[in-house]
Amino acid sequence: xxxxxxxxxxxxxxxxxxxxxxxxxxxxxFRSLLWYKQEKKAPTFLFMLTSSGIEKKSGRLSSILxxxxxxxxxxxxxxxxxxxxxxxxxxxxxxxxxxGTRLTVKP
Amino acid sequence: DAGVIQSPRHEVTEMGQEVTLRxxxxxxxxxxxxxxxxxxxxxxxxxxxxxxxPIDDSGMPEDRFSAKxxxxxxxxxxxxxxxxxxxxxxxxxxxxxxxxxxxxxxFGDGTxxxxx
Numbered sequence: 001x002x003x004x005x006x007x008x009x010x011x012x013x014x015x016x017x018x019x020x021x022x023x024x025x026x027x028x029x030f031r032s033l034l035w036y037k038q039e040k041k042a043p044t045f046l047f048m049l050t051s052s053g054i055e056k057k058s059g060r061l062s063s064i065l066x067x068x069x070x071x072x073x074x075x076x077x078x079x080x081x082x083x084x085x086x087x088x089x090x091x092x093x094x095x096x097x098x099x100g101t102r103l104t105v106k107p
Numbered sequence: 108d109a110g111v112i113q114s115p116r117h118e119v120t121e122m123g124q125e126v127t128l129r130x131x132x133x134x135x136x137x138x139x140x141x142x143x144x145x146x147x148x149x150x151x152x153x154x155x156x157x158x159x160x161p162i163d164d165s166g167m168p169e170d171r172f173s174a175k176x177x178x179x180x181x182x183x184x185x186x187x188x189x190x191x192x193x194x195x196x197x198x199x200x201x202x203x204x205x206x207x208x209x210x211x212x213x214f215g216d217g218t219x220x221x222x223x
Contacts, residue, residue, distance in 0.1 A: 034211060042198055042214035043150070088150065094163070095140070095212075097150040 002027040004091050006098035014106050017079050021101045023089035024071040032092040033065055033072045038100070039085045046074070048092070079105045109133070111215035113199050119221045125187040128218045131180055132201030140212060141174055141184050142198040150198075156182065157205060189222045196220070 007022045025033065032050040036043035047056045049065035049072055056063050060079075065072045076083055086100040112131040120126055132139045140155040154164040159176045167174070171190070176182040186193050196219050200212040 041216045045211040045213070048211055090150075095152045099149045 002091070002094070002096050004089060004096050004098040006087075006089055006101050008101060009099065010102045010104075012104045012106065013079055015080055017105075018075065018077045019079060019103060021074040021076075021087050021089075021103070022071060023073070023098055025089075025091040025096075026070060027091040027094070027096055030067070030091060034090045034092055035063055035072070035074050036088040036090070037085045038088055043088055046087075076103075079103075081105050081107055111199055111201050111213055113197075113215035113218050115218060116216065117219045117221075119223065120189060121223050122190055123188045124222075125185065126189045126193075126220060126222075128184040128197050128199075128220070130182045130184070130199030130215060132182070132199070133203075133213055134180065136201035136203050136213075137179075138202045138205045138212075139176060139182050140200040140202075141182070142200065142214075143195045144198060144217075145195045153184070155205075191222045194220055194222050 004025045013019055032048050034048050035046040037046055047063045052065055052067040060077045063074045084103060084105045086102050088097055088100045090097045111133055114129045137158050141153040142150055143153055144150045151166055153166040154174045155162055156176045159179055172186055174184045196217045198214050198217045200214040202210045202212045204210040
């Protein structure tokens with residue numbers, strides 16, 4: 001059965017810390033992996049990863065995919081309180097989402 | 108640019124009633140998706156359309172759920188009759204191109220549905 005597993009489920013850090021969020025997947029006909037940030041409303045798109053080993057960056061956020069080991073990580077450096085959210089990853093075949101990681105950044 | 112627009116934002120109704128959720132995708136997007144999000148099950152894909160045609164409805168939980176897309180700018184998700192366990196946030200999303208295009212999906216703000 002296809003599945004996407006995120007870890008940790010919850011994380012509390014202080015401003016300025018660096019965090020790493022994990023996403024492992026087992027899906028048939030895998031095409032790409034997506035990361036979303038969800039605050040109070042709808043998920044907002046962060047990254048789409050299709051190739052192994054190529055890091056994507058956007059400001060303090062970066063992400064990389066390992067298609068051999070079937071996982072992806074999302075890094076956030078110098079965290080800010082505005083980074084507090086649930087981070088979702090999804091395996092882009094049938095858009096199977098993980099349960100998400102709830103990140104709380106304390107001042 | 109206008110994003111995906113959903114209505115209503117909130118819906119509270121009694122069990123047994125018919126509920127209709129509405130979605131206007133981003134203009135020019137040819138794929139439309141309906142999702143449901145609950146605390147217990149997370150985010151789930153219910154159904155998606157390509158060029159107004161339903162492609163995969165395997166995520167639709169029961170026959171009480173139905174979705175239509177009469178034209179490129181409008182879709183509905185209907186629940187009849189509604190039950191308390193249908194309470195969730197329902198998201199609509201659209202994209203330009205489907206899975207093979209690797210285009211991201213853009214989500215609406217969701218409809219928070221409460222069935223009493």
